[in-house]
Amino acid sequence: MNDLEIRPAVRSDIPAIVAMLAHDPIAAQRESPEDLTPYDAAFDRIAADPNQHLVVAVRSGRVVGTLQLSVIPGLSRTGLVRSVIEAVRVHHSERGGGLGTRLIEWAVGESSRLGCGLVQLTSDARRVDAHRFYERLGFEASHVGFKRQL
Numbered sequence: 703m704n705d706l707e708i709r710p711a712v713r714s715d716i717p718a719i720v721a722m723l724a725h726d727p728i729a730a731q732r733e734s735p736e737d738l739t740p741y742d743a744a745f746d747r748i749a750a751d752p753n754q755h756l757v758v759a760v761r762s763g764r765v766v767g768t769l770q771l772s773v774i775p776g777l778s779r780t781g782l783v784r785s786v787i788e789a790v791r792v793h794h795s796e797r798g799g800g801l802g803t804r805l806i807e808w809a810v811g812e813s814s815r816l817g818c819g820l821v822q823l824t825s826d827a828r829r830v831d832a833h834r835f836y837e838r839l840g841f842e843a844s845h846v847g848f849k850r851q852l
Contacts, residue, residue: 782819
């Protein structure tokens, strides 16, 4: 793992990130790797927001993982700043080697550095293995999440 770099994503990383998003069996139907135009626009919005941190894990010049960390100031919990970890993906050739742990540990450490008092994430209810992974890293399944498509 010493040859691994976690760094901010750049525009040229978009195809690799989208390929990992599209390779996921649960998310595959909602991704369109053949047209990167909407992803370019999303990247611009993310890059312009100082509370958004889209990162990639790179090994030997190849993007092998990604996640997005969002920092959210709030009034609840006496003004607690929290972070949300989203879109965690590890390239299928890298699974089981500790890369996911490194990415989550990076996100937790960065959250602390940015003054967050809480790190949260959601995981699709069908991802039972991912739930065990997050619990092993100290996360608790303390809430039920709801979504509504707009």
